[in-house]
Amino acid sequence: MSVASLFSLRGSVAAVVGGTGTLGSTFCRGLASAGASVVVIGRSAERAAAVSSDIESAGGTAMPLVMDVTQGGMLEEGHEGIVRRFGRVHVLVNAPGVNASTPFLALGDEEWERVLATNLTSVRRACQVFAKGMIAAGGGGSIVNISSVAGEIPLSRVLSYSVSKAGINSLTRWLARELAPHRIRVNAIAPGFFPAEQNRRLLTPERVEAILRHTPLGRLGDPHELVGALVWLASEAASSFVTGAIVAVDGGFTATTV
Numbered sequence: 001m002s003v004a005s006l007f008s009l010r011g012s013v014a015a016v017v018g019g020t021g022t023l024g025s026t027f028c029r030g031l032a033s034a035g036a037s038v039v040v041i042g043r044s045a046e047r048a049a050a051v052s053s054d055i056e057s058a059g060g061t062a063m064p065l066v067m068d069v070t071q072g073g074m075l076e077e078g079h080e081g082i083v084r085r086f087g088r089v090h091v092l093v094n095a096p097g098v099n100a101s102t103p104f105l106a107l108g109d110e111e112w113e114r115v116l117a118t119n120l121t122s123v124r125r126a127c128q129v130f131a132k133g134m135i136a137a138g139g140g141g142s143i144v145n146i147s148s149v150a151g152e153i154p155l156s157r158v159l160s161y162s163v164s165k166a167g168i169n170s171l172t173r174w175l176a177r178e179l180a181p182h183r184i185r186v187n188a189i190a191p192g193f194f195p196a197e198q199n200r201r202l203l204t205p206e207r208v209e210a211i212l213r214h215t216p217l218g219r220l221g222d223p224h225e226l227v228g229a230l231v232w233l234a235s236e237a238a239s240s241f242v243t244g245a246i247v248a249v250d251g252g253f254t255a256t257t258v
């Protein structure tokens with residue numbers, strides 16, 4: 001098999017939860033350029049339509065799907081709509097995310113629950129709904145959860161976020177074992193720092209300076225730099241023996257201590 005065909009997603013259907021975001025929209029375009037039909041899932045109808053029409057203008061196939069993943073029932077309904085249009089889903093990417101940085105002693109339940117509901121509970125629910133569909137369709141599948149450097153070692157100032165991403169790492173490894181008999185591989189990507197909507201207020205000049213001092217490659221990431229890892233994990237041919245992995249794409253941030 002040629003290297004190009006190892007990384008081809010032609011004939012696959014990929015659903016990206018959070019596909020309207022900074023990283024998620026890049027994931028959608030990347031998966032489409034590897035040949036997948038892409039379902040762009042997000043809260044904003046306008047953004048989901050814009051990402052989908054970008055893909056279609058480049059000759060790809062896309063379907064916008066609007067939902068709030070914290071609302072029970074919406075994922076099931078959305079999944080049914082995808083199956084009606086495409087027959088099945090081969091690849092699920094979970095990239096919804098919110099962040100917040102209230103100091104610990106002032107932190108209330110609202111913020112804690114909102115971050116965990118979006119970043120962790122909705123991902124657990126999406127894994128359940130889409131895994132059931134993959135099992136019913138047969139032939140396996142690939143789930144890629146978007147974690148963070150905060151998943152392995154907590155990041156200062158963002159407690160709820162760090163806990164949610166530690167949960168994503170555990171969920172990913174747990175599901176790798178649980179879903180292996182169904183030939184569903186479950187992996188995560190742990191990005192370093194990429195300027196986006198959810199971290200715009202957190203990435204102050206002082207914090208960026210501290211991050212860069214601790215990043216061997218000495219710069220923030222560009223969303224395109226995550227696409228190679230994503231397509232590799234999405235492709236059954238390229239990563240058939242990889243499951244339960246948390247792949248850091250962080251310029252070396254988690255490789256060393258001071």
Ligand SMILES: NC(=O)c1ccc[n+]([C@@H]2O[C@H](COP(=O)([O-])OP(=O)(O)OC[C@H]3O[C@@H](n4cnc5c(N)ncnc54)[C@H](O)[C@@H]3O)[C@@H](O)[C@H]2O)c1
Nearest residue numbers: 018020021022023068069096097148191193194196197198
């Ligand atoms: N940007 C970074 O530096 C970075 C680093 C590590 C991990 N991540 C993770 O990458 C993922 C994408 O984040 P991003 O940085 O592109 O941020 P972003 O704010 O640009 O995108 C977040 C996405 O999540 C969606 N979302 C939020 N709440 C939702 C809900 N209730 N229902 C449906 N969709 C919802 C938003 O609509 C948006 O599409 C997140 O999981 C984030 O934690 C980002």
